[in-house]
Amino acid sequence: MFEAVKNSEKQFRNLVNGEWITSMNHQFIDIFSPLDQRLLGRIPAMTTTEVDGVIKAAKEAQKQWKLTPVSERATILNKVADLLLEKVEEIAYLMMLEIGKDRKSASAEITRTADFIRFTADSGKNISGESISGDRFPGFKSNKVSVVTREPLGVVLAISPFNYPINLAASKIAPALVIGNSVVLKPATQGSLSGLYLARIFQMAGVPAGVLNTVTGKGSEIGDYITTHKGIDFINFTGSTDIGRHISKLTEMVPLLMELGGKDAAIVLEDADLEKTADQIVAGAYAYSGQRCTAVKRIIVMEPVADILVSKLKEKISQLKVGNPLEHESLDVVPLIDERAADFVTELIEDAKLKGANLVIGGARKGNLIEPTLFDKVTVDMRLAWEEPFGPVVPVIRVKSKEEAIAIANASEYGLQSSVFTENINDAFYIANQLEVGTVQVNNKTERGPDHFPFLGVKASGIGTQGIRYSIESMSRPKATIINLQR
Numbered sequence: 001m002f003e004a005v006k007n008s009e010k011q012f013r014n015l016v017n018g019e020w021i022t023s024m025n026h027q028f029i030d031i032f033s034p035l036d037q038r039l040l041g042r043i044p045a046m047t048t049t050e051v052d053g054v055i056k057a058a059k060e061a062q063k064q065w066k067l068t069p070v071s072e073r074a075t076i077l078n079k080v081a082d083l084l085l086e087k088v089e090e091i092a093y094l095m096m097l098e099i100g101k102d103r104k105s106a107s108a109e110i111t112r113t114a115d116f117i118r119f120t121a122d123s124g125k126n127i128s129g130e131s132i133s134g135d136r137f138p139g140f141k142s143n144k145v146s147v148v149t150r151e152p153l154g155v156v157l158a159i160s161p162f163n164y165p166i167n168l169a170a171s172k173i174a175p176a177l178v179i180g181n182s183v184v185l186k187p188a189t190q191g192s193l194s195g196l197y198l199a200r201i202f203q204m205a206g207v208p209a210g211v212l213n214t215v216t217g218k219g220s221e222i223g224d225y226i227t228t229h230k231g232i233d234f235i236n237f238t239g240s241t242d243i244g245r246h247i248s249k250l251t252e253m254v255p256l257l258m259e260l261g262g263k264d265a266a267i268v269l270e271d272a273d274l275e276k277t278a279d280q281i282v283a284g285a286y287a288y289s290g291q292r293c294t295a296v297k298r299i300i301v302m303e304p305v306a307d308i309l310v311s312k313l314k315e316k317i318s319q320l321k322v323g324n325p326l327e328h329e330s331l332d333v334v335p336l337i338d339e340r341a342a343d344f345v346t347e348l349i350e351d352a353k354l355k356g357a358n359l360v361i362g363g364a365r366k367g368n369l370i371e372p373t374l375f376d377k378v379t380v381d382m383r384l385a386w387e388e389p390f391g392p393v394v395p396v397i398r399v400k401s402k403e404e405a406i407a408i409a410n411a412s413e414y415g416l417q418s419s420v421f422t423e424n425i426n427d428a429f430y431i432a433n434q435l436e437v438g439t440v441q442v443n444n445k446t447e448r449g450p451d452h453f454p455f456l457g458v459k460a461s462g463i464g465t466q467g468i469r470y471s472i473e474s475m476s477r478p479k480a481t482i483i484n485l486q487r
């Protein structure tokens with residue numbers, strides 16, 4: 001099935017107008033495994049001329065695709081879900097090699113994606129317009145009726161990050177397609193191989209030529225060209241805040257849906273069930289080494305219960321499974337995506353040590369593998385209090401009141417999610433109502449799913465809302481046709 005995607009020299013190809021094409025100018029980028037540095041493949045560094053061809057194909061194909069009945073589009077998506085499940089082991093193995101995710105988590109990502117796609121197919125069939133009578137507004141009568149339908153936007157540019165190369169690509173592609181857009185997928189360079197396999201699955205399921213296309217190449221080289229291309233009608237981006245800001249400064253009059261960085265806080269009150277809270281925090285903070293936008297990235301705890309919480313956290317962190325996914329099927333903490341990422345986490349650890357934080361556990365590094373690390377008594381002058389490590393290191397910040405917890409939580413530039421742990425629903429709502437975030441989790445770790453819930457970040461964490469129905473609505477617009485009856 002995947003033979004079309006690459007040749008025997010491990011040269012991968014891009015899906016353009018239904019064909020798998022190699023690099024025109026023979027420029028390739030080598031993709032190495034973060035686990036053992038083996039060469040996994042070589043992806044085309046596409047030229048601007050090639051990008052023009054891709055967008056032209058997408059524009060042309062969309063004209064017919066939007067006329068294809070929704071039920072047919074949904075049938076194709078359901079087939080994508082079937083094929084994903086058929087190929088789960090092969091794709092999970094590739095993901096493990098390419099982004100270092102343990103196989104159990106990679107398989108779970110694929111299964112979740114299949115569920116996401118099926119739900120999207122159903123939701124697409126149930127998106128409906130409305131008819132509005134004019135007489136609701138003063139001065140108008142019921143002979144004026146607005147028939148409102150939902151129209152696709154055209155060509156959607158989907159830019160995905162490395163950490164969920166299947167799910168965060170498919171969760172852009174499927175909602176875009178079901179409502180009648182065509183898509184150009186630009187996967188993260190480290191993650192492209194998985195992204196290209198995914199595109200092959202959409203093609204095998206029957207997505208017509210040109211309706212889904214791929215562009216590979218370094219974002220720093222072709223990113224500006226593609227995001228400012230006149231043929232792009234919508235950009236759906238997930239990645240770091242820096243790149244998101246850069247894109248939003250460059251683009252003009254193109255709607256954006258952006259899911260960016262985060263510094264999700266777990267706020268722990270005196271009356272919280274500390275055993276359960278510690279379980280949730282540890283699972284939320286360290287899974288996939290904290291390389292998740294929704295990872296718990298700081299713990300803000302009331303002073304009187306801080307000692308007990310920290311000792312429970314320490315005990316649970318010491319039980320995490322740490323290692324190389326090549327050797328273990330299921331792990332919590334794995335090597336980070338590359339050396340630069342590990343260097344950045346090390347800098348934050350060193351800064352916290354230098355400024356006097358208490359190292360509770362961890363701190364050691366072997367190559368890109370950083371032990372799960374917890375610092376207590378982190379203060380607001382430390383980088384770890386504010387910066388997103390995208391790695392397995394978490395600060396505990398002790399506070400004296402709910403107001404102080406809220407102030408510190410809101411002082412972050414980010415606003416993705418927060419958790420509040422308490423047995424008192426009034427306190428939970430008191431705090432939740434004041435937190436400047438997209439979602440507040442009460443007595444649960446921060447997390448994206450279930451995927452039909454709205455998922456959004458405020459402040460530097462994003463623009464717009466994802467979540468199955470929300471994504472479909474974001475990538476479509478109302479179209480009003482007004483009937484003016486004579487009587």
Ligand SMILES: NC(=O)C1=CN([C@@H]2O[C@H](COP(=O)(O)OP(=O)(O)OC[C@H]3O[C@@H](n4cnc5c(N)ncnc54)[C@H](OP(=O)(O)O)[C@@H]3O)[C@@H](O)[C@H]2O)C=CC1
Nearest residue numbers: 161162187188189218219220223239240243259260261293
């Ligand atoms: N809020 C959310 O839902 C999520 C947010 N994230 C955030 O993503 C970050 C980690 O992911 P990571 O992949 O490292 O993020 P990056 O921002 O480095 O990259 C994201 C994507 O943007 C591309 N890109 C880079 N430069 C440009 C450019 N100038 N124009 C257009 N595209 C460009 C990258 O391509 P290339 O790889 O070729 O550079 C990649 O496809 C973290 O900050 C994390 O919080 C991650 C997941 C979910």
Ligand SMILES: O=C(O)[C@H](O)COP(=O)(O)O
Nearest residue numbers: 164292293294447448449
């Ligand atoms: O990329 C991410 O970090 C995801 O959006 C988080 O998803 P999760 O909360 O399901 O891990």
